[in-house]
Every structure is written in structure tokens, then in C-alpha cells.
Amino acid sequence: MTLVERMRSGLGRRGARTAASPAVLPAMLGVPVGLWQAVFFAAPLGFLVVVTFWTVKSFRLEPDFSLANWERILLSGPFQRALLYTFEISLLSAVLTLLVALPAAYTIAFRLPRWLRDLAVTLLIVPVFSSYMLRIYAWQIVLSPGGIINSVLRFLLDLELNLLGGQISLQVGLLTLTLPVAILILVMAFSGIDRTLIEAAENLGCRRVRVIWHVMLPSIRRAIALAGSTAFLLAFGDYISPLFMTGSKPPTLSILIVDTVKSGSQWPRASVVGVSMLVILALVFLAVAWAGRAGKGGK
């Protein structure tokens, strides 16, 4: 049975190659999309790298090969401070996201009836694609000095809290961005765990906590790494939460970029910031992927 199936699929695949052999159809399909991504995605990023070596003379960009921009930005205090700050808040956000998302995803995957689980997934997909900026504005209304929480507090306790402008409000904003995606990734992972493993552990007398710790978490290790690094990536590149929740003080790297571009002439320096961010994100992803693989080898 399996042999027959394998033969059939093998034949099908060989048939695919011969029947479509004039490479017209794949070219017809592939060239437009390939070109589009090359011209409007890869080329702009490549150009961004090139621009970092250019110079600005009397407000005009001029082709050059100068390392001055790199030196200027990488050694500057404001850039280093912004880099450190952005890294810290993103890391904190990734940790908070995982701490909230793991139990939430576990409850959705294992403790809800099917229809509620589907509803929960829908309620998580919607915010991923809708109006993040508006939702941050709404948090401003909720947290501001004359806002909803303070009105309630003043009425009940005659108390006023300074909620807007600090790390708390910033993390509330970032969680608004990262939580739905992270929970979705983890719900899919929890739902995909082989149930026989869980039953086996339970039959051998494992309590739920031990099942979670020794069976479930190890088997969704890669999804946890993905959820964490995605949260980090989203927070690291975010422009809206730092802008509206802390009033750009202190600035993050994204704010530096937008401000530099807005002010006009310093394209090469903004490009240096952008390219540095991309390098850091790539390094973080590689490190997390490597750690995930190392963990697997050690097991």
C-alpha cells in the first residue's frame, strides 16, 4: 500500500516535470512576482545599504564611498543610548508577552470547548490586522491624567495616578501589538502536540504541572522561540507606541529614523540606523534559532 502510494507520487512528480517541460508556464507565473519583489522590496533595501556610504553636499545626496556616516552614527551617544533603550524595552516586551501568552494559549487550546476555541482564534486574528494605531490612541484615552482610569480612581478613592508616559504605558502599548500574534502562534503549537504523549505521561502518573513542564513545553519549544522573537521584532521596530505612550522620550531607533527623514537632508545617517536595526534583528533571529537547535541536541 505505502509502496504503491510512493510509486504513484513519484510518477506524478516525474510526470509534472515532463508535461510542463516547456518552461513557459513557470516563467509566466514566476517572472512578474519575482520582478515585483526584486524591484519594490529587494532593490530598496539594497539601495538603503548603498546610501549609507553616500555623502550629503549642500543638501543633495551624492554617490560616494565614505565610512563617515557609519563612524558618525555608531559612535554617537544618542544612537547608542537609543539602541540600548530600544533593545531593553523590546526584550522586556518579549518576556512579558511570553509570560502572558503561554498560560492564555494553554487555556485556549486545552480548556475551551471547540466553538469557544474557534471564537477565541477569530478574536485574536482580527486585532492582528486592524488599526493598531487607533488602539494605541484608545489606550491614551484610558490612561491619560483626565482619562477613564483616573476618573474612576478619583471618584472611588480620591486618587490620581500618572499612568501615561512611563514604562508601564509603553509596555501596555507594545503588548497590544505583540500579544495577539504570540498567543496565536502558541495556540497552534499547543493544539498540534501529540495527545498520545500527554496521555502516556498521565498514565505513568504525572501530575498536570509535570506534564506541562516535561512534555508540553519541550515539544513546543520552537513555537515559544518563534513567538518570543516575533514579539521582540514587533516591539523593536514599532514607531507608534513610543510616539504616543511616552511622547518619544526617550527616543527609540524607529523614532530616530522617522525624525531624521522628516528633518530632510540626513538620509545617509538614517539609513545607517535602519541597516543597523536590520543587522541586529537578523542576529537575534539567528541566535534564537541556534539556541532552539542546541536545546534539541542537548535533549
Added chain:
Amino acid sequence: MTALRRASRLAQYGFLAGVFLFIATPMLVIVVFSFDANRFPTIPWGGFSLDWHIAVLQDQMVLDAFLHSLMVAGSTAAIATVLGFAAAYIDYRYLFRGKTLFILAVAIPPAVPASIMGMAMLAFLSRLGLFGSLTAIVVCHVAISTSFAMAIIRLKLNDFSRDLEPAAWNLGASPLATLLTVVLPFCRPALIAAFFLSAAVSFDEFLIAWFVGGTMETLPVRILNLLQGQVNPKINAIGTIVLLISVTLVLIAQHFTGLRAGGKRKA
């Protein structure tokens, strides 16, 4: 023991309810206060009023931005769906050198922070003379949203039997005819989902649109500019309309993917 277990269950449900409250609160705040008569949104509620919604409908800049957004989202969705289908089918059917790079070039763009992508696209497009138009916004939005279209359609193709196309070829259908009459109809729900999700992505995107659009504002860019000015009670009313549209687009897309918590729904 059972009391402990019940307490643990209750704690889990309570925690989950809290998480969803956190996720839903901002949206509810926008909608509720768009009908508030007060200028500044706070408690107590100033009474029901449609003033701000009416004011929005009379704001020419908002209406223009809305029209721009519809045009950009519609064009983006149409192109991204076609390109996304092509990329998904190529990934499904062919093997060739550089395939990984090809797929990555389609898949990765949403992962690049929009601030960087917007700056890069602006620098490059202004060299091409494409800056400051709705076309500029569309080409960039397509580069971003084709990734989502490809993902949805590729997922659907996983369920497409590898034997069906060879069968059609053996019966004399050309590869193109097979693609149009066998593969495309099979993918229809995924194509619809891809269209609406791409539209949602474009309708919601503000940083790239702000960078490359110049004076051509889409609705989210208009909102961003309003937000950076003074407190404006119209924002909640615009927000309610935007939320309604985004949520509808995403719900339609989700309906047609059939994606559920347990992975794909079994037939």
C-alpha cells in the same frame, strides 16, 4: 484535590478573560466614545450623540483620504492575490535553483519594520520618480501583502492532490488549461481570503503610505496626522468607521480560509 482543581480552572478562565478584556478594551473605547457628546473622551459619558460622525462625513480631507484608501486597498488586493497565487503555485509545483531565495523575497517583507521599509522605499522610489502618488503606495503595499496572499493560497494547495494535474495532462489538457480549469477553481476560497486579507493589510498600513505617499494621504495617514495635532473628537468617529471596515475584511478572509484552532478543519 477537586476543590484545588476547580480553583485552578477558575483561575485559568479568569486569566484568559482578563487577556481578552485587555485586547478588546481599546476597540470598545473607540466605538463607545465616538457616540459621546463630550469633546474630550472621559467618564462620565456626556450622552449619546451622532455629531462627530456627521462632522466626519463633512470633512473633505477625511473623505478624500477614505477614497484614496479604498482605491489603494482594492488595487493592492487584486495585484497581491494574482502574484500570491503565482508564488504559491510555483512553490507547490516546481523545483529550481534559487527557489528558496525566490520564496523568501515574497515571504519576508512583512517582517521588516515598516519604518525601515518606508524609508528605503521612499529613497528608492524617488529615484525612479514614482514618489508622492497612489501608485507608489500600491506598489509598496503589494510588495508587503503578497506574502500573506501566498501563505493562504499555499496552505490551500497542501490539500490539493498531486495526482489531479497529471491526470488532466494525460487527458490532453495543456499546463495552462489545467491551471485555469483545475487548480484555480480548487483554490477559489483561498483566493477570496487572500484578496480580503491583502485589502485589510493595505487599508491598515500607515508608515509606508506616509513615507511614499507625499501629499496623497490614505485614511490611516490622515488619522496619524490628526493624532499628532490637538485632541480631536472626530478621531473616535473616524476610528469606528475604520475599525468596522478592517474587522469586516479580516472576518471575511478568515471565513474563507477555514483556519481554526486545531489547525485546518477536517472535512
